[in-house]
Amino acid sequence: MPSLFILIQKIIPQHLISRLVGTIAESKWCSKPFICWFAARYQVDMSEAAQQDPLAYENFNAFFTRALREGARPLAEAISPEYVAVLCPADGVISQMGRLTEKGLLQAKGRHYSAAELLANEQDACAFDGGSFATVYLSPRDYHRVHMPVAGRLRKMTYVPGDLYSVNQQTAEAVPNLFARNERLVCQFDTELGPMAVVLVGAMIVAGIETVWTGRVCPGNDRSQVQSVDYSQTQPAIELAAGAEIGRFYLGSTAIVLFGHGAIELASSLEAESSVKMGQLLGQGQRS
Helix, strand or coil: CCCHHHHHHHHCCHHHHHHHHHHHHHCCCCHHHHHHHHHHHCCCCHHHECCCCHHHCCCHHHHHCCCECCCCCCCCCCCCCCEEEEECCCCEEEEEEEECECCEEEEECCEEECHHHHHCCHHHHHCCCCCEEEEEECCCCCCCEEECCCCEEEEEEEEECCECCCCCHHHHHHCCCHHHHECEEEEEEEECCEEEEEEEECCCCCCEEEECCCEEEECCCCCCCCEEEECCCCCCCCEECCCCEEEEEECCCEEEEEECCCCCEECCCCCCCCEECCCCEEEEEECC
């Protein structure tokens, strides 16, 4: 029997509420008191921010997507020059990580979903058969920008419309195919470790997702169909260094990273429920 929390999510107008929250978060008239309340309620560590005064932000969205001060997230290095360090893309908690099996990606105990469902493309998913994945949940108190695990060239970006369920552990355990049914942005890159996908998953009251190369992407202009943009022939190419920003969430959500078969070895020190910081070692891969 679904919990009351899950049932409420099923019946409320998810998109309307999320976009309304987004409008309020962009306004100035109510942001200052709410920013102070939010920072105190969620124990946000403002000492890590480039601008440490909560009242200096023009609205809640500016505060929520705040930049870090220089040096706040040092980037991990591989154990030797023969290897490439794979960095954690965001602050948060590891929801799940491991191998893509014949069942797909592990969402929660007893629940899996396929890479084809997540990427909304069967052919794209083939590149990740038998590969590795890591799912990072960003809580309200976390830094909410997503960064490159390794250096890469953008090949394709796909906006996938969908629901806006919460992505916390309770919902992940209760809602089938959660990450493959929520609104999301799929960014695919070519790297020296082979293909890499970074998926930014929307959620309840997430008012939008943006990237550094396009600005605001989610929600799409047409939320009824999948929309893809091919960047493989773009000149100049969109190339991002390891640790460079990919994009950001306007309120919290989840980032999922996928690599192909044998491309990387995930860090043995990490497991489900491990707390992580952007830039720490997620794994490593051998240079080709």
